Amino acid sequence: MSAIALREIEGRSAGYYGLLAGLGLIMLLGLGSAYTMEEHGHVVTGMDNQIVWGMPHVFAVFLIVAASGALNVASIASVFGKTEYKPLSPLSGLLALALLAGGLMVLVLDLGRPDRLVVAMTHYNFKSIFAWNVFLYNGFFVIVGAYLWAMMDYTGTRYVRAAGMAAFLWRLILTTGTGSIFGFLAARQAYDSALLAPMFIVFSLAYGTAIFLLTLIAACRGAGRELGDALLKRLRGLLAVFVAASLYFVAVFHVTNLYITQHDGFERFLLLEGGVHTFLFWTVQVGIGGAAPLVLLLHPALNARRGALVLASALVVIGGLAQMYVTIIGGQAYPLVLFPGMQETSGFYDGQVHGYAPSLPETMLGLSGIAVALLIVAVSVKMLRFLPERLADTAGEH
16 A cells, blocks of 8 residues: 555535534434433334334444445455555445444444443343344454554555455455344244345445445545546446346345245235335335436446436435335334234234334434444544545556
8 A cells, every 4th residue: 555645635624614513413413312212212203012123223224234335445456456446445444434333323322222232242142143243243343443454554564465355254244144134034024035145245235335436526526636537437337236236136035025925915015015115115226226326327328427426326325225214114014924824903903014104313313323424434534544645547547
């Protein structure tokens, strides 16, 4: 990394301080929302004993999955030897840590009793995937932190490839663990599939690359750093591949479920009769978050425009949030099949599709996770040398 000019941003403009103020305000509103939920209980949210994972989990899982994918650029440079990506590797590692920190903050504050986290950290049930994730998340911080040190300190240069390989493998394990949280829930027809683990890995590649592109373009524009089109062209191609792969895995997942008779009910609910869940799946996840970005990224009249790349990346993020909503909320809204082949009724909503309306406090808590991640990045690029001084096109690049 010694041949690559990395430099802090000045961070003295009104726009920069306005960004910090705006992100700080959202973070404070999120903390206030967490306090409200702690003080009054989850009765102030849309969650109940049927929908126990609400909007905060949608944001938290999205950020955790995206954190793994944000490390794409660094992995491509160190593990696969694509040296043209090396100037972006420190920013890639920083963004990965920031997104994971934001996601875990939301997750912890949504527990209702955040102090009980100490129990989860000292008593482990290794048959629970949640217990394994405690190690996976902490390990990610340690390994990616060591990776950043190796990239940014000349004394650690000889460890870059080894640290990069370790981070690459760990991020795959981490995302597999996150997907397995749902895949191991055999009682829910919406989950109960080994495909969820690799599907979450593919989702992470798309979400992380999209967020990285938005962060890179915004940072270079705000700091007045030159950003050539050749590197963006490569990243555009990567994003298109990851979005297409995501759509492919979604199709395979639902075709597989349609083939399994016991999942017919949920597939009919999600694909045809699920109301808001059906709308979010077809219109937002598949249409806005999948098909539309592919058109923007691949159409000859659009793919050369930087604005189209920004819009495509933003749509991937929107589609990703919709996908997490459909997976987490929709999977709980569909009733548990307590007695297969039989009908049951009671005053406890057995056999009924359950409604859910997210409240303002839980939505603000989720948004604050994004604000925390961006705030970490914004402060870090001012304090330390994460951003390249220039990323102009070089001779021979096209």
